[in-house]
Amino acid sequence: MENRTFTISVYSENNVGLLNRISGIFLKRHINILSLNVSESEIESVSRFIIVVETTEKWVKNIVGQIEKQIEVIKAFYHTDEETIYLENALFKIASSLLFDEKQIQNIIKDSQSTIVTVSRDFFVISKSGRRSEIEDLYTKFKPYGIMQFVRSGRISVSKEKMEISTMLETFK
Amino acid sequence: MKISGAEAVIRCLLAEGVDLLYGYPGGAIMPVYDELYKFQDQLHHVLVRHEQGATHAAQGYARATGKVGVAIATSGPGATNLITGIADAQIDSTPMVCITGQVGKHLLGSDAFQETDIIGISTPVTKWNYQVTEASEIPEIIAKAFYIARSGRPGPVLIDITKNAQFDQLEFSYEKCTGIRSYTPVPKLKLDKVAEAAALINSAKKPFIVFGQGIILGKAEAEFKALLEKSGIPAAWTILGLSALPTDHPLNVGMLGMHGNYGPNLLTNECDVLIAFGMRFDDRVTGNLNTYAKQAKVIHFEIDPAEIDKNVKTEIAVLGDVKEALTALLPLIEAKSHDLWHNKFKELKEIEYDSVIKEELNPTNNKGISMGETIEMINKHSKGDAIIVSDVGQHQMFACRYAKFNSTKSNITSGGLGTMGFALPAAIGAKMGKPDREVVAIIGDGGFQMNIQELGTIFQTKVPVKIVILNNEFLGMVRQWQELFFDNRYASTKMINPNFVAIAEGYYIKSKKVTQREDLDAAVAEMLASKDSYFLEVMVEKENNVFPMIPTGACVSEIRLS
Numbered sequence: 082m083e084n085r086t087f088t089i090s091v092y093s094e095n096n097v098g099l100l101n102r103i104s105g106i107f108l109k110r111h112i113n114i115l116s117l118n119v120s121e122s123e124i125e126s127v128s129r130f131i132i133v134v135e136t137t138e139k140w141v142k143n144i145v146g147q148i149e150k151q152i153e154v155i156k157a158f159y160h161t162d163e164e165t166i167y168l169e170n171a172l173f174k175i176a177s178s179l180l181f182d183e184k185q186i187q188n189i190i191k192d193s194q195s196t197i198v199t200v201s202r203d204f205f206v207i208s209k210s211g212r213r214s215e216i217e218d219l220y221t222k223f224k225p226y227g228i229m230q231f232v233r234s235g236r237i238s239v240s241k242e243k244m245e246i247s248t249m250l251e252t253f254k
Numbered sequence: 255m256k257i258s259g260a261e262a263v264i265r266c267l268l269a270e271g272v273d274l275l276y277g278y279p280g281g282a283i284m285p286v287y288d289e290l291y292k293f294q295d296q297l298h299h300v301l302v303r304h305e306q307g308a309t310h311a312a313q314g315y316a317r318a319t320g321k322v323g324v325a326i327a328t329s330g331p332g333a334t335n336l337i338t339g340i341a342d343a344q345i346d347s348t349p350m351v352c353i354t355g356q357v358g359k360h361l362l363g364s365d366a367f368q369e370t371d372i373i374g375i376s377t378p379v380t381k382w383n384y385q386v387t388e389a390s391e392i393p394e395i396i397a398k399a400f401y402i403a404r405s406g407r408p409g410p411v412l413i414d415i416t417k418n419a420q421f422d423q424l425e426f427s428y429e430k431c432t433g434i435r436s437y438t439p440v441p442k443l444k445l446d447k448v449a450e451a452a453a454l455i456n457s458a459k460k461p462f463i464v465f466g467q468g469i470i471l472g473k474a475e476a477e478f479k480a481l482l483e484k485s486g487i488p489a490a491w492t493i494l495g496l497s498a499l500p501t502d503h504p505l506n507v508g509m510l511g512m513h514g515n516y517g518p519n520l521l522t523n524e525c526d527v528l529i530a531f532g533m534r535f536d537d538r539v540t541g542n543l544n545t546y547a548k549q550a551k552v553i554h555f556e557i558d559p560a561e562i563d564k565n566v567k568t569e570i571a572v573l574g575d576v577k578e579a580l581t582a583l584l585p586l587i588e589a590k591s592h593d594l595w596h597n598k599f600k601e602l603k604e605i606e607y608d609s610v611i612k613e614e615l616n617p618t619n620n621k622g623i624s625m626g627e628t629i630e631m632i633n634k635h636s637k638g639d640a641i642i643v644s645d646v647g648q649h650q651m652f653a654c655r656y657a658k659f660n661s662t663k664s665n666i667t668s669g670g671l672g673t674m675g676f677a678l679p680a681a682i683g684a685k686m687g688k689p690d691r692e693v694v695a696i697i698g699d700g701g702f703q704m705n706i707q708e709l710g711t712i713f714q715t716k717v718p719v720k721i722v723i724l725n726n727e728f729l730g731m732v733r734q735w736q737e738l739f740f741d742n743r744y745a746s747t748k749m750i751n752p753n754f755v756a757i758a759e760g761y762y763i764k765s766k767k768v769t770q771r772e773d774l775d776a777a778v779a780e781m782l783a784s785k786d787s788y789f790l791e792v793m794v795e796k797e798n799n800v801f802p803m804i805p806t807g808a809c810v811s812e813i814r815l816s
Contacts (some may be wrong), residue, residue, distance in 0.1 A: 094436050098373060098383070105378045146560035152382045152402055155436040250435060 082137035086115075087159045088167060088238050089145060091130035092122060092246050094153040103130065103154075106147045112136055116169070118235030124247060127155065133236045156249060160240050167238030171216045172198070173207040173223055174230035180205055189222045204229055255427075259389030260285035260420040263353065264293050266396035269428045272324050274315065274686060276300045276308035276679075280328025282368060283355030285420035300686070300715060303707035305332050307679035309339020310705070313348050314683030317666045318641055318691070320473070322349040322403050323683060329356045330368030333414070334375060338673055340410045341379040345670030346494060347471060349408035351399045358418045359387045372414050381409030389422035393429070401431035406439025407558045408471060441559060443574030445582060451553045451570050452586035454527055460595045461487045462518075462525035462550075464510055464539075467494035467669075468532010468557060468576050475662045477580035478531065479503070484584065486591040488599050490518035492533045494669045497659040501638065507599040511539040513651040513800050516610075516813060517602035522547050523811040524598075529553045532576050535565040536670065545809035555579050609815045610801050615656070622795035623771050625652035625724050631778045632694055632722070633658045640692040640782075641666060641684050645677035645701035648730035651800045653696045664691075675704030681719045682711055692720070692782060699725040699751050706757065712787050713761040720781050721763075723754060723791045726798065734799045758789035765789040 093099055100119065107114055115133040122129035134141065141159045148157040177200060179186050190197065195209035209219050216233060257265070263286050267275065277299060279287045290299050302308045305327045312323030323343075327336050333354040343350045357366045373385045382402045384395050392415065399411040455461055469478050475498050482489055482499070488507045489499065499506050508515030510522070522528065528550040533539070540546040543565060551569040554562055555576055562571040572579050613619075614626035629652055632640065638658035643666040644650040650667055659665060666684055668676040681695035702723050712719060729747040736744050758765040764786060768777045774792065781788040802813045 098377065098385075101374060101377050109378070143560075143564055146562075146564070150558070150560050152434065152437045 082139050084135050084137055086133060086135050086162055087141045088162070088165050088236065089130070089132040089134065089141065089148070089157060089159045090238070090240065090244065091132065091148055091157045092124075092155040092244075093128050093130065093151075094155070095121075095126055095128045096153045099151065099153050102151050103132075103148055106144055107134070110140065110144065112140065112144070116235040118237050122246070124250065127246070127250070131236055131238055156244070156246055158240065158244055160238075164242065165238040165240050167212070167236050168210050169213055169216060169234050169236050170208065170210045171219070171231065171233040173209070173219070173228055174204050175207065175223065175226065175228060177201065177203055177205050179226050183226055186226060189219070193219045193222070195219060255425070256423045257426045258285065258289070258420065259392050259415065259422050259424060260289045262389065262392040262424055262426050263396065263415065263420070264289045264297060265426060266393055266428055267324065268293070268296055269430070270322070270396070270400045272297065272322070274298045274300065275324035275326055276302050276311040276683065277326030278302055278305050278308060278328070278332060280332045280355065280368070282329035282357055282417050283326060283332070283353075285417065286326065286353070286355065286415075300682070300711065302679065303710045304705065305335035306338050306675065307705055307708045307711065309336050309343065309350065309352065310673075310676050310679035311683035311686075311711075312350050313339060313343050314643060314666055314680030315687040316348050316350055316683070317680070318663055318684035319687040320663065321687070322351055322400055324351050324353070326353045327355070328368065329354060329372070330370045333372040334370060336412075337375060337379065340376060340412065342668050342671040342673045342676065343410040344379045344381065346668065347408050347467060348410065349403040350410040351403050352410060352412045354412065354414045355420070356385065356414045356416045359416045360418070362387075362416065372412065376412045379410070380412050383412040383414070385414040385416070386419050387416045389419045389424040392419065392424065393426065397429060397431040398434065401434070402437070440557060440575050441573040443572070443578050443582065447570060447572045448579060448582045449586060451529075451555075451572050452583055454551060454553060454570060455485065455487075455529060456588045458527035460525045461485070461527045461529060461592065462521060463487050463489035463529045463531065464492070464533055465489055465495045465498060465531040466492040466533025467498075468555070469495060469498040470662055472532060472557070472576035474577035474580050475499070477577055477584065481580055481584055481587065484589050485587050486589075486596070487529070488592070488596050490515070492536065492539055492669075493654055493667060495533060496654055496665040497662050500660050501658045505596075508603070509655060511536075512541070512804050513655065513802065515603070515655075516606035516802050516815065517599040519802070519804060519810045519813045520602060521598060523549065523809070525550050527551050527553065529555070531555045532557070534561045537565075540565060541804045541808050541810045541812075545811075606802065606815065621798070623768070623774060623792055624798060625649055625794050626656050628722065628724060628774065628792050628794065629653055629656040629696070631774055635778050635782045636692055636694065640664070640694045641688060643667065643677045643681040643684055643693060643695045645695075645697040646672045646674045647698040647701060648726075648734060648798070648800050649696055649698045649724040651731075652724075674701040677701060678705050678708045678721065679711070681721070682708060682715070682717050685717050685719045694720045694722060696722050696724065698730060699723060699727060699749055699754075700729045702754070709758060709761040709763060712763060716786070718785060718787045720784070720787070721758075721789045722781070723789070724794050725751065725754070725791055726794050726796045727751060728796060731800070733797070737797070737799070739805070754791050755789065763787050763789045765791070767791040767793070769793045
């Protein structure tokens with residue numbers, strides 16, 4: 082079985098310590114987490130983990146089984162890239178002087194459909210959402226001018242198919 | 255009613271039906287111990303000599319009774335000493351609740367005296383854990399702890415309680431936990447899967463059942479036996495499945511795995527349908543997975559969805575409660591006898607008997623006492639009615655291969671983790687849980703010294719366990735591997751032992767040492783006749799090996815008889 086990129090979605094109670102339990106499952110198998118994002122989900126008081134890994138389908142299935150065993154996990158799923166809509170977000174902090182001295186900077190911002198979040202006397206901040214390749218492309222374009230700070234979020238994604246979490250929770254009495 | 259958090263802990267335990275717990279006091283758990291003093295008429299605390307002993311005793315109690323074992327310790331080293339027993343309980347699915355004291359909430363994270371992150375440390379080896387920092391949380395969390403420990407696939411839970419939470423007052427009321435929305439302990443049985451399984455079983459020419467502890471944990475022994483007798487399918491057990499089916503049952507064909515019986519291992523690679531009940535295809539059972547039962551269609555009856563296809567690819571997975579599944583399966587199964595197929599097991603049993611068992615049970619070549627004949631002597635006098643608690647090593651394999659069992663929950667051993675030092679404290683727990691049963695601990699000279707201090711617990715509590723040390727003055731199993739796979743280089747396996755009898759007598763435990771075969775019968779008889787605890791040291795053949803054997807990573811059908 083060949084390695085592929087999988088997005089694991091975990092719906093869970095919002096409890097202290099669960100991240101430790103979940104990351105331990107990957108640690109035990111020496112599987113590196115490529116990206117991790119945790120936030121509130123569409124259901125009140127339910128958290129959603131989005132974990133990106135590169136592994137085989139047999140392993141990801143096994144891992145999802147182990148994740149679902151955790152008491153606070155409501156349900157876990159895994160999807161291939163083709164089965165999800167996904168993106169990352171990135172922030173670029175750049176010296177303000179460049180905005181006026183380097184005309185090309187404005188074109189890069191326009192062409193990449195990124196957004197200026199804020200401008201101050203010393204720096205301005207660009208936000209870009211998109212696939213990893215689009216963000217990397219933008220990074221390559223800004224780099225020659227100097228990037229003061231760069232940060233990229235973990236992947237966020239939604240599945241194309243339905244995930245029956247609300248129905249599952251309703252059945253609990 | 256306003257009470258302290260510490261009193262709430264005791265009242266919660268009583269509400270869960272706990273009447274016995276094992277532990278060791280210390281600074282951060284002192285408020286709970288103070289309350290234990292007040293409640294000692296209702297809740298008996300057994301003072302062990304090391305916290306590891308507390309967990310193994312709680313495990314022995316749980317395995318013998320089916321109830322939740324409880325262990326208690328202080329923070330820091332007290333808590334970390336519990337870890338081996340917790341890991342053991344996790345891998346062997348033993349229901350256990352451990353309660354640890356913790357430094358006050360205001361000191362958490364400050365590296366205070368005897369502070370350790372026991373939640374972080376125990377996370378990979380617990381079914382669930384939780385740190386209580388407010389007294390008001392105690393009833394709900396302890397209720398959840400017991401529910402999680404005993405439901406579904408059982409396991410250990412650790413609750414860490416800060417000292418301020420033990421001292422603070424709360425308005426007490428207790429409600430047992432009956433469900434947690436994110437936790438499905440038992441998957442709903444699908445009858446169409448049961449029907450598919452039944453059809454495949456009915457069509458099989460050479461069906462073979464392998465069963466594990468799931469039969470015992472699911473209280474499905476009677477239904478399982480009924481299935482065997484109707485279907486006529488030979489059945490073999492994993493080390494933890496042992497005693498779910500009486501040893502002498504005609505369809506019981508023996509033990510699976512590395513030191514299991516010849517027939518069941520060899521014929522795993524000949525059966526056409528392999529039906530697994532409540533077992534997890536551990537590597538000690540399967541050997542090399544690439545060559546394990548490749549010709550067979552596998553049906554897996556299992557409570558834990560994560561076990562399906564984890565190691566062995568299944569044709570049909572029947573998830574759910576095994577008792578319910580067996581009840582649904584039985585009427586769909588055709589009555590058969592499979593005589594020709596069963597005869598193959600009998601033929602291989604005869605080969606194994608002639609080349610291994612006969613000599614082991616009746617040594618003829620002037621060798622010293624064998625471990626097998628000692629176990630057989632215990633069988634003779636216990637008549638298969640004893641609970642046998644074995645430690646880890648060669649003696650464990652001999653005990654599991656040769657001990658006879660008439661009833662369930664009678665074999666208690668450390669299966670998945672292979673914890674040396676397990677048996678002495680586990681036997682204490684088993685005997686306290688089942689005081690009417692004879693409890694015999696069978697231990698090697700190595701493992702005995704790993705928790706030898708629990709002789710003190712036996713002395714203080716007067717619990718009448720029987721202890722048999724099979725002394726070969728070696729770490730026998732490692733020595734066997736050194737002989738077979740490391741060119742006889744006995745690196746650090748020779749043991750120079752103390753006078754065990756003097757040590758046992760130092761704890762005022764009646765003792766005897768046997769060095770001659772002719773003394774064994776009377777010594778075992780005397781031990782089992784004793785109303786008090788009894789220590790029997792048997793000097794056995796030094797360099798005896800356990801056979802059959804499947805070398806690590808080999809195929810089950812490459813099992814060696816010598």
